[in-house]
Amino acid sequence: MTQEITIENIYNSLQQVMDPEIPVLSVVELGMITDVVLTAGGAEVHMIPTFAACPAVTYLQRNIRQRLEEDLHIPVTVIVDKHIAWNSNRISEAAKIKLEQFGIAPPKRLAGEVSEELFVEVPCPHCGSTDTYLRAPFGSTLCRAIHFCKSCGQIFEQFKPLE
Amino acid sequence: MLNKAITDLLTKMADDELILGHRNSEWTGLGPVMEEDIAFSSMAQDKIGHSWALFRILEELPEGRPADLNAFCRPEAAFKCCHLVEYPNSGYDFSLMRHFLFDQAEAVRYESLQESSFEPLQQLSKKVKGELKYHTLHANAWILQLSKAGEESYDRMQTALNEIMALAAGIFEPARDYEQALIDEKVYPGEKELYNRWLDRIYPVLVKASLNLPDLNAIAPAYGGRTGQHTPYLGPLLKEMGEVFNLDTAANW
Numbered sequence: 001m002t003q004e005i006t007i008e009n010i011y012n013s014l015q016q017v018m019d020p021e022i023p024v025l026s027v028v029e030l031g032m033i034t035d036v037v038l039t040a041g042g043a044e045v046h047m048i049p050t051f052a053a054c055p056a057v058t059y060l061q062r063n064i065r066q067r068l069e070e071d072l073h074i075p076v077t078v079i080v081d082k083h084i085a086w087n088s089n090r091i092s093e094a095a096k097i098k099l100e101q102f103g104i105a106p107p108k109r110l111a112g113e114v115s116e117e118l119f120v121e122v123p124c125p126h127c128g129s130t131d132t133y134l135r136a137p138f139g140s141t142l143c144r145a146i147h148f149c150k151s152c153g154q155i156f157e158q159f160k161p162l163e
Numbered sequence: 164m165l166n167k168a169i170t171d172l173l174t175k176m177a178d179d180e181l182i183l184g185h186r187n188s189e190w191t192g193l194g195p196v197m198e199e200d201i202a203f204s205s206m207a208q209d210k211i212g213h214s215w216a217l218f219r220i221l222e223e224l225p226e227g228r229p230a231d232l233n234a235f236c237r238p239e240a241a242f243k244c245c246h247l248v249e250y251p252n253s254g255y256d257f258s259l260m261r262h263f264l265f266d267q268a269e270a271v272r273y274e275s276l277q278e279s280s281f282e283p284l285q286q287l288s289k290k291v292k293g294e295l296k297y298h299t300l301h302a303n304a305w306i307l308q309l310s311k312a313g314e315e316s317y318d319r320m321q322t323a324l325n326e327i328m329a330l331a332a333g334i335f336e337p338a339r340d341y342e343q344a345l346i347d348e349k350v351y352p353g354e355k356e357l358y359n360r361w362l363d364r365i366y367p368v369l370v371k372a373s374l375n376l377p378d379l380n381a382i383a384p385a386y387g388g389r390t391g392q393h394t395p396y397l398g399p400l401l402k403e404m405g406e407v408f409n410l411d412t413a414a415n416w
Contacts, residue, residue, distance in 0.1 A: 052290050053212020082283070085290040114296045136198035137297045138205035146198060163293035 005072050010036050013071040017063050020056050021141045024102045031090025034081045042075040048086045051142040088162045100125045107161035118161045124149035168341035175389050177217035178244035184210030185404055189252055213291055220283045235405035239398050240391040247330040249397045260323035263302035264331040270295045271360045280349040303368050310372035328377045333385035
């Protein structure tokens with residue numbers, strides 16, 4: 001079945017393109033898609049990386065292109081948007097719940113700049129306790145920090161808040 | 164003229180990030196505790212990412228060269244990094260103090276670039292600024308912790324600061340021919356201004372850590388890097404860094 005080429009259908013397909021480091025979240029849920037434009041006979045997808053040194057950008061560009069070409073049979077150009085910088089408020093609320101269920105504490109919502117307060121009493125994704133502390137602001141990927149939960153005695157990761 | 168000036172600014176920034184990124188990566192597998200091993204490895208990745216972004220901007224300028232060629236195929240004298248980033252890691256005290264002094268300088272620089280008249284740098288600065296928060300947060304935390312961890316620890320931090328200050332001041336070597344043009348065109352506020360802002364930034368942290376800032380009038384900033392005169396440590400690093408790439412510069416990755 002060939003789908004109709006609409007912005008909505010393109011977004012539906014993009015919902016199937018998962019982040020390689022957080023496989024429960026799509027590029028849309030992470031707020032990495034900044035625009036979708038229909039062009040003569042094809043489409044342009046504009047995206048931004050979460051971190052400047054994100055090693056997954058080329059991989060994601062390819063996956064986005066392949067997914068759309070497979071679903072909609074149109075040529076697709078994926079452009080890295082330089083005009084918009086990613087920040088952690090771009091992660092949708094629904095995605096934050098998925099992140100927590102996956103075992104990664106979501107970033108607290110930023111009201112201004114990143115400050116030390118965003119790293120204290122981060123709720124543990126395993127037991128929900130806020131009796132936790134920051135072990136290290138760097139973790140297994142650029143977007144994660146390491147915390148420790150004193151209640152359940154476990155290390156857990158947090159998706160870092162980013163301005 | 165302005166194109167040359169901007170190329171000079173971008174090159175020195177990219178080279179600083181590339182070389183310090185390489186040095187940071189040398190802690191991978193050797194960090195004193197696992198979290199610190201990860202921290203230096205992550206910061207290495209960030210720094211090399213930032214240098215890549217700067218090399219990409221250079222690539223898009225008139226007469227720009229591909230980023231990889233810029234990073235791996237230039238002769239030593241064409242590098243414009245400061246001496247601070249060239250030094251081997253030595254001990255953790257040296258590495259940590261360098262990280263603190265350099266990353267605070269970098270933060271001040273990118274903050275100033277948010278008002279740059281050169282759009283690609285202005286856009287990049289917004290992205291980098293948020294990421295650098297984590298580097299300075301990490302640096303400040305460890306400077307404070309180690310300066311309050313007993314006499315030996317305190318002495319080592321103070322010694323590191325004394326030894327590195329002249330090298331760190333060398334970050335702010337003015338561009339010989341271009342400084343005024345870059346200031347006049349509002350590309351950036353100039354090295355002298357950045358140096359003063361940097362001092363304002365590091366001073367309160369040092370005070371909290373009870374560390375004494377060396378007498379700034381008595382130190383001779385380690386200049387020369389921005390004009391291609393380097394320490395003996397850069398050559399071997401460049402050779403190692405470019406070894407694989409230079410086996411076949413036309414290879415497709």
